[in-house]
Structures are given as C-alpha cells and as structure tokens.
Amino acid sequence: MLTLLAQAEPTEVVGSIAEFWVFVITAVIALASAGSVVVLRNAVHAALMLVINFFAIAVLYAALEAQFLAVVQIVVYAGAIMVLFLFVLMLLGISSETRFTQRVRGQKTAAVLLGLGLLIVLVGAGAGQYLGPDAVCPAAGETGDLCVGLETRNSNGNVAGVGRLLFTTYMWPFEATSALLVIAALGAIVLGKRHGGDEDVTDQPPALAEEPDDEPDTPGDDEVRGELVGAGGDGDVHESGETA
Amino acid sequence: MSGVPVGWYIALSAALFTIGLVGVLVRRSVVVMFMCIELMLNAVNLALITFSRMHGNHDGQVLSFFVIVVAAAEVTIGLALIVNLFRLLGSTDADDPDRLRA
Numbered sequence: 001m002l003t004l005l006a007q008a009e010p011t012e013v014v015g016s017i018a019e020f021w022v023f024v025i026t027a028v029i030a031l032a033s034a035g036s037v038v039v040l041r042n043a044v045h046a047a048l049m050l051v052i053n054f055f056a057i058a059v060l061y062a063a064l065e066a067q068f069l070a071v072v073q074i075v076v077y078a079g080a081i082m083v084l085f086l087f088v089l090m091l092l093g094i095s096s097e098t099r100f101t102q103r104v105r106g107q108k109t110a111a112v113l114l115g116l117g118l119l120i121v122l123v124g125a126g127a128g129q130y131l132g133p134d135a136v137c138p139a140a141g142e143t144g145d146l147c148v149g150l151e152t153r154n155s156n157g158n159v160a161g162v163g164r165l166l167f168t169t170y171m172w173p174f175e176a177t178s179a180l181l182v183i184a185a186l187g188a189i190v191l192g193k194r195h196g197g198d199e200d201v202t203d204q205p206p207a208l209a210e211e212p213d214d215e216p217d218t219p220g221d222d223e224v225r226g227e228l229v230g231a232g233g234d235g236d237v238h239e240s241g242e243t244a
Numbered sequence: 245m246s247g248v249p250v251g252w253y254i255a256l257s258a259a260l261f262t263i264g265l266v267g268v269l270v271r272r273s274v275v276v277m278f279m280c281i282e283l284m285l286n287a288v289n290l291a292l293i294t295f296s297r298m299h300g301n302h303d304g305q306v307l308s309f310f311v312i313v314v315a316a317a318e319v320t321i322g323l324a325l326i327v328n329l330f331r332l333l334g335s336t337d338a339d340d341p342d343r344l345r346a
Contacts, residue, residue, distance in 0.1 A: 016247040016248075019247060019248050020247065020248055023248045023252065023253070027252075027256050030256065030260060031256070031259060031260070031263070034260050034263040034264065034283055035263055037263075037267060037276070037279055037280065037283060038263055038264075038266060038267035038270065038271065038280065043273055043275055043276050046276050046279060047279060050279050050282065050283070053260075053283065053286070054286065057260075057286050057289070057290055060253070060256075060290060061290075061293055063248075064253065064293050064294055064296075064297045065297055066293045066296065066297070066305050066308075068305070069289075069293060069305055069308055069309060069312075072309065072312060073289075073312070076312050076316060077282070077286070077312070077315075080316065081282065081315070081316060081319050084319055084320070084323055085275070085278075085279065085319070085323070088275065088323045088326060088327060089275060091327070092326075092327065092330045092336065094273065094275065094330070094335075094336050107269070107270070108270050110269075111266050111269035111270050112266055112270075114265075114266075114269070115262045115263075115265055115266040115269075116262075118261075118262050118265065119258055119259060119262040122258035122261065122262070123254075123255045123258050123259075126251075126254045126255075126258060126291070127251035127252070127254035127255040127258065128251065129251070130249055130250040130251030130254060130298070131249050131251035131252065131255075132249060132251075133247075133249065135249040135250045135251055135298075136247035136248065136249050136250075137247065137248075137250065137297055137298070146250065146298065147249075147250050147297065147298045148297075148298065148299055148300025149297060149300055150296070150297050150300060150302075152300070153300060153301060153302055158305075161302045162302050162305050162306060162309070165302045165303065165306050166306055166309065169303075169306075170306050170310075173310060177310060177313045177314070180313070180314065180317050181313065181316070181317055183317075184316075184317035184318075184320045184321055185320065187320070187321050187324070188320045188321060188323075188324040191321070191324035191325060191327075191328055192324050192327065192328075
C-alpha cells in the first residue's frame, strides 16, 4: 500500500510521512484493542477487540512492505481463526467470566510487574539500538545505515518473492505444514467426537455435574444446554468477589 | 518527522507481546487466555516482518507465514480441547480442572 503511495508520488518524503502517520494511528489502535482483550470481562467483546487488533497488525504488515502477509493475516486470522473463536464462544454460551477472584494472592499485581519488566528488557535489548534516524528504512534508490529495506527484493512483487523462497529454500517445511494441517484437522475431528459410553456434563443437569458416572443418560439434551447457558451467561452479578 | 525507525516497530511488537503475556497470566477463562496467546503470536510475527524488512530479504516473512499456519493448527486443536473441557466440567475456568489434586 505504501509502496504504491511512494511510487505514485515523485518525492519520497511524502511516502515517509504517510508511513509515520500510518504507524502512529495503527499502533494506537493495536495497543488499545490488545489492552481491551485483556481488560474486557465479556469474552465476545474481547474476541471482537481481537479482530480490530488483527486488522491493525495487517495494516502494519502492509506498511512494512509485506503485502502478501497482510492479506494472509486478514484472511486467516481475522477470517478463519476469529470465526472459530466466536463459534466456540457462541456454541458454549460463555460470554463472561463468572468468577473474577484470584486463586493466588497478588496475582494481578505480580503479572503486571513482570510484564513491565519484560517490556523494559525487550525494548532495551531488541529495539534500543534501532530507535535513531539511521534506522529509518530507505525509500527507493537510497541506502540506509541499519535498515536495508525490501525495495529491491520486492521489485518483482512481494508475492513472487515470498513464493519463490517458499517453494525453493523452504520446500520441505512447507510440505511439512501441509501434513501438520491435515493432522490438526483429524485431531479436531477425533477430539470433537462424542464417545458412546461416556456421559458428559452436557448430557446431565448442571447439579449432577460433579459425579457424571452415577446417573444414566437423561433425554432433554437441549433443555439442559439451555440451563447451562443461562447459568454462565450473566457474569456481572458475581463481580463483587474481586480483590485487588 | 519522516519515516519510522525499525526500533519503533520492535517496541510496538514488544508491547503487544507483553500485553498478551499479562493477559495469559491474569485472565481465568481458557478461551480468553487462548486469545491472548494469539496476541503474542501476532506480536512475534510483527517483529519477524520488521526484521525481514531491516535485513532486506524475505526469510522473515516466510517464517512468519509458517507461524500463521502453525497458529491455525493450534487454534483448531486448542478449541476442540476447550469444547471437551467444557463438556466435562461445565465451565471454561482455568482453575476448575484440578482432579489431580490430592
């Protein structure tokens, strides 16, 4: 997207300024939506925030001259994976966490402190030396000090470049991923299959869920599932148990 | 201001990874923990693609592609496991499966 912009404009400064603003806006959106995924109680809301995050990251991929992966990100993540997530959320009827208390005291504080420490280490070790103006990726025709840029590699198109590498150097890993996907699909089928003898909680009234082996299979499957959904649905009532 | 230094993308990636990690540590619902793992995978992908641009070759993008494929497989299996867990226990709280406790 940005390379298109840069090609359209004769001066390269316009493309750089565009990249700066695209980065700032999408970074803010990505960080805010990622924070919302962690903070929001309702799991469906968190999933929708995750979709926004995926789209923001796809925009960043396009800004980083990885157009193929930007499209793949939208199709695979925002499309397939999020549909799976929402499908499971809706199927199970879990919209919010019923209990928000911590089993370990001070878990949240410790988690946030650990996260801050990790952030400082990661930024200091990974990003610290690339924050200066010499790490700006060069526009067409220039050479950067620290950043090479993908201008020459993308000259035949980003998809052609990635595809050439994928089907030559990374041929066998690529074939292995196809096997991996088939195995994952088969595994999901096996895991999703209901075993004949076993009775699980969706076959039972919720009160009997503790000892599933003692009770015979009850009919009325849909009613029981409706009760389960009703029991887990409104979590706002139970929020008073939260401790800092 | 013109252009974006590579380090900014890395710092954003680190921040997204940290948010995902804190989410995994803080949240109790298995599904939301799983979403936070997706956040972390995305942050790693962003770093890989940034390094790909920095070094001027496509290897990072190919590795990122593989990460996306593996994430798709992982989501398939993980959500099947979560559905099974919900069938067994009637909840998706990460603290509920404690049958091995004495």
